[in-house]
Amino acid sequence: MVTALYRRYRPESFAELIGQTHVTDPLRHALSADRVNHAYLFSGPRGCGKTTSARILARCLNCHEGPTDTPCGACPSCIELSRDGAGSLDVVEIDAASHNGVDDARDLRERAVFAPARDRYKIFILDEAHMVTQQGFNALLKIVEEPPEHVKFIFATTEPDKVIGTIRSRTHHYPFRLVPPAELLRYIESVCESESVTVEDGVLQLVVRAGGGSVRDTLSVLDQLIAGSTETTVTYDHATGLLGYTHEELLVEVMTALASGVGSTTFQALHKVIHTGQDPRRFGEDLLEFVRDLIIVDQAGNEAAGLLPGASASTVEVMTRLSGELGTPRLSAMADVMAQSLAAMTGATSPTLHLELLMARLLVARGVSSATETHAAPLPKPDTAPQQAPKKEPAAPAPELPAVATPSPAPANSPTTEAQAETGPLTFALLSAAWPGILEAIGEKKRAVWTALAGSEVVALDEDIVTIGFPTLSSADVLKKPQGEGMPANAELVRQAILDVTGHRVRFKVQEIVVAEEPPATSGEPSPETPELSDSAGESASWPTVSPPRGDDETEPEIAQEEPPAEPAGPVAGAQSQVGEAVIREVLGGELISETAVDEGHN
Numbered sequence: 198m199v200t201a202l203y204r205r206y207r208p209e210s211f212a213e214l215i216g217q218t219h220v221t222d223p224l225r226h227a228l229s230a231d232r233v234n235h236a237y238l239f240s241g242p243r244g245c246g247k248t249t250s251a252r253i254l255a256r257c258l259n260c261h262e263g264p265t266d267t268p269c270g271a272c273p274s275c276i277e278l279s280r281d282g283a284g285s286l287d288v289v290e291i292d293a294a295s296h297n298g299v300d301d302a303r304d305l306r307e308r309a310v311f312a313p314a315r316d317r318y319k320i321f322i323l324d325e326a327h328m329v330t331q332q333g334f335n336a337l338l339k340i341v342e343e344p345p346e347h348v349k350f351i352f353a354t355t356e357p358d359k360v361i362g363t364i365r366s367r368t369h370h371y372p373f374r375l376v377p378p379a380e381l382l383r384y385i386e387s388v389c390e391s392e393s394v395t396v397e398d399g400v401l402q403l404v405v406r407a408g409g410g411s412v413r414d415t416l417s418v419l420d421q422l423i424a425g426s427t428e429t430t431v432t433y434d435h436a437t438g439l440l441g442y443t444h445e446e447l448l449v450e451v452m453t454a455l456a457s458g459v460g461s462t463t464f465q466a467l468h469k470v471i472h473t474g475q476d477p478r479r480f481g482e483d484l485l486e487f488v489r490d491l492i493i494v495d496q497a498g499n500e501a502a503g504l505l506p507g508a509s510a511s512t513v514e515v516m517t518r519l520s521g522e523l524g525t526p527r528l529s530a531m532a533d534v535m536a537q538s539l540a541a542m543t544g545a546t547s548p549t550l551h552l553e554l555l556m557a558r559l560l561v562a563r564g565v566s567s568a569t570e571t572h573a574a575p576l577p578k579p580d581t582a583p584q585q586a587p588k589k590e591p592a593a594p595a596p597e598l599p600a601v602a603t604p605s606p607a608p609a610n611s612p613t614t615e616a617q618a619e620t621g622p623l624t625f626a627l628l629s630a631a632w633p634g635i636l637e638a639i640g641e642k643k644r645a646v647w648t649a650l651a652g653s654e655v656v657a658l659d660e661d662i663v664t665i666g667f668p669t670l671s672s673a674d675v676l677k678k679p680q681g682e683g684m685p686a687n688a689e690l691v692r693q694a695i696l697d698v699t700g701h702r703v704r705f706k707v708q709e710i711v712v713a714e715e716p717p718a719t720s721g722e723p724s725p726e727t728p729e730l731s732d733s734a735g736e737s738a739s740w741p742t743v744s745p746p747r748g749d750d751e752t753e754p755e756i757a758q759e760e761p762p763a764e765p766a767g768p769v770a771g772a773q774s775q776v777g778e779a780v781i782r783e784v785l786g787g788e789l790i791s792e793t794a795v796d797e798g799h800n
Contacts, residue, residue: 201416201417201420202388202392202416202417202419202420202423203244203412203413203416203417203420204280205280206388206391206416207249207280208246208249208253209253209256209268209270209279209280210253210256210267210268211224211225211250211253211257211266211267212267214246214249214250214253215376215380215381215384215412216245216246216374216375216376216377216380216381216412217245217246217250217373217374217376219374220239220250220371220372220373221250223371224250224254224266224371225266226266228257228258228263228264228265228266229265229266231264233258233264233349234368234369235344235348235349235350236341236344236349236350236351236352236367236368236369237251237254237349237350237351237352237368237369237370237371238326238352238354238357238360238364238365238368238369238370238371239251239351239352239353239354239371239373240353240354240355240356240357240370240371240372240373241355241372241373241374241375242355242373242374242375242410242411243355243411243413243414244411244412244413244414244415245373245374245375245376245410245411245412246373246412247353247354247373248290248322248324248353250371250373251322251351251353252278252288252322253268254351255278255285255288255318255320255322255349255351256268256274256275256278256279258317258318258320258349259274259278259285259287259288259316259317259318259320260272260274260275261273261274263317264317273315274287274315274316285316286313286314286315287313287314287315287316287318287319287320288316288320288322289308289319289320289321289322290322290324291305291321291322291323291324292324292325293323293324293325293326293327293328293329294324294325294328297328297329297330297333298330298332298333299330299332299333299336301333302329302333302334302336302337303336305321305337305340306336306337306340309321309340309344309345309348310345312347313347317347318347318348318349319347319348319349320348320349320350320351321348321349321350321351322351322353323350323351323352323353324353325353325354325355326352326353326354326360327354327355327356327357327358327359327360329360331361334360334361334363334364335361337364338363338364341364341367341368342367350368352364352368357370357372375409375410375411376410376411376412377410378405378406378410378506379506381405381408381410381412381415382401382402382405382506382507384412385401385404385405385415385416385419386401388416388419389401389419392423393429394423394429394430394431395429395430395431396430396431397430397431397432397433397436398433398509398512399433399436399445399507399509399512400422400431400432400433400436401507402506402507402508403436403437403440403442404418404419404422404436404440405507406442407440407442418440421439422435422436422439425439433445441475441476441479442479442483443470443475443479443480443483443484444473445512447466447469447470447473447475448483448484448487449515449519450466450469451463451466451467451470451484452484452487452488452491452519452523453466453519454466455523455531455556455559455560456519456522456523458560460557460560463556463559463560464553464556467552467553467556471549471552476548477542477548477549477551477552478539478542478543478548480552481535481538481539481542481552481555482539484535485532485535485536485539488528488531488532488535489532490505490508490516491516491519491520491523491528492520492525492528492529492532493505494513494516494517494520495520495521495523495524495525495528496525501513501516501517531559534555534558534559535555535559538551538552538554538555538558623658623661623699623701623703624658625655625657625658627699628655628658628663628695628699629654629655631698631699632654632655634698635691635694635695635698635699636650636651636653638694638697638698639690639691639694642690642694643680643687643690645675645687646675646676646687646690646691649672649673649674649675649676650665650667650672650691652667652668652672653665653666653667653668654666654710656708656710661701661702661703661704662703662704662705662706663695663703663704663705663706664705664706664707664708665705665706665707665708666707666708666709666710667707667708667709667710668709668710669709670707670708670709673707675687676688676691676707691705692704692705
């Protein structure tokens with residue numbers, strides 16, 4: 198019967214322990230200076246060396262040449278406490294998961310009173326110490342606080358917070374941590390050499406990833422791959438099939454298809470993934486990690502190989518080509534879409550459907566990246582004069598339509614999207630043209646907000662302040678509601694949609710669109726004080742009324758103090774004198790501020 202790898206390669210000295218120098222160095226200094234404490238608390242994730250370090254510390258304390266930081270390995274105590282030893286009578290290991298009560302604590306106290314049978318110290322190692330009950334800890338408290346000179350305690354736990362504070366305060370606490378991938382990769386390479394096992398390129402990276410930084414878990418995975426191989430070579434196909442990871446060729450094929458932007462090629466590559474029996478969520482995680490590696494390659498350039506431990510030269514070359522075709526902005530946008538889709542896959546009844554929808558979103562990620570590039574570029578200072586919507590003319594009565602009409606989506610390759618990548622500042626014309634696409638983006642995230650915005654339009658743009666007109670102000674009340682528990686208001690969702698589509702972060706305010714009728718002229722010619730706007734049919738034009746806000750102080754530090762815009766002249770002023778009262782609600786930084794402006798000339 199073959200012993201498991203993690204038992205055959207268990208360290209026997211602090212020098213053999215990997216990835217824990219922040220713990221082993223202070224312990225070795227304390228042993229060399231003979232300043233060993235009476236109680237220790239070793240904490241950290243599973244498989245990182247807590248119990249092994251406790252045994253090494255016991256060997257160092259009871260070695261005939263000790264206390265020493267390096268056990269001799271030849272004395273009876275060192276032999277008994279080695280990886281092949283039967284154990285020592287003076288070193289007692291207790292599984293606290295099954296011995297956690299008051300009676301077990303009392304038994305331990307009675308045993309601690311007696312002197313060691315042969316060695317220098319009687320050492321108690323309590324594994325899974327967080328499982329001890331509060332009554333059990335209280336029963337141990339006195340002896341842990343003031344033990345006999347020949348007694349040492351070592352507590353090992355994955356949850357140190359569950360060890361009561363009175364015990365923790367009487368110990369020296371050493372937190373262990375997971376081993377970094379690069380160091381763990383070098384370690385298992387040396388294990389493979391010792392075992393005379395050959396592995397193909399990419400296998401050890403999968404082993405390290407499956408181990409998750411735990412040395413014991415990593416060695417267990419490697420042991421399983423070696424045991425399941427027909428020869429002394431562990432193949433990449435065998436590793437991906439057994440561990441459930443996506444083959445690198447499939448990942449490259451999918452990303453190449455996404456880079457080309459051809460939908461048929463992309464879904465053909467996805468079809469291969471699905472028909473290999475790959476778990477949709479695992480494939481999404483693998484693809485997200487591959488995109489992360491592409492971003493590193495694109496940013497690091499020639500130094501990327503050092504940041505991707507174990508990656509072969511051919512793999513780095515393929516990644517360099519793909520990252521050059523996609524670019525960091527688009528890769529970043531794709532990573533955001535993947536992260537959101539992975540969250541939606543949790544508990545989904547049809548994860549394959551979510552995966553197919555993810556591919557469709559990734560195909561249109563190019564438009565999002567273009568907007569991001571526009572936002573990142575330095576922008577010239579826009580004109581300070583507010584940009585107003587063109588004057589509206591009252592149309593002939595039309596049949597009554599349903600309250601909500603589905604807006605037409607803006608294609609990703611539309612002229613509007615191309616203009617966003619070329620034009621620096623945000624203009625009124627650009628925002629008005631992109632408004633249907635903004636509504637579509639809002640509809641994908643939250644249908645209720647899209648419904649409230651149906652029939653809305655951009656009324657004015659003053660620097661970074663957008664005025665949005667609503668048919669009724671009651672429909673704008675949904676912007677005050679939070680997106681969810683502990684989340685910002687829906688108004689932030691609108692701001693984010695404008696940022697995603699146009700690449701510009703703006704503030705905005707909402708107003709009711711009021712259509713005012715011009716008074717009939719007293720003569721055949723329009724009055725010079727109130728000029729009449731007519732179309733070819735001779736009908737009077739209408740104009741939405743805009744009342745200037747009071748300029749209340751802003752509460753968010755990120756938003757500058759807003760000064761009231763100048764009151765529009767001409768037809769706008771004439772319309773305001775006829776309406777009398779206009780209700781304006783500002784949405785600045787995601788908050789709704791109500792304001793009523795009353796025209797003094799009309800009571």
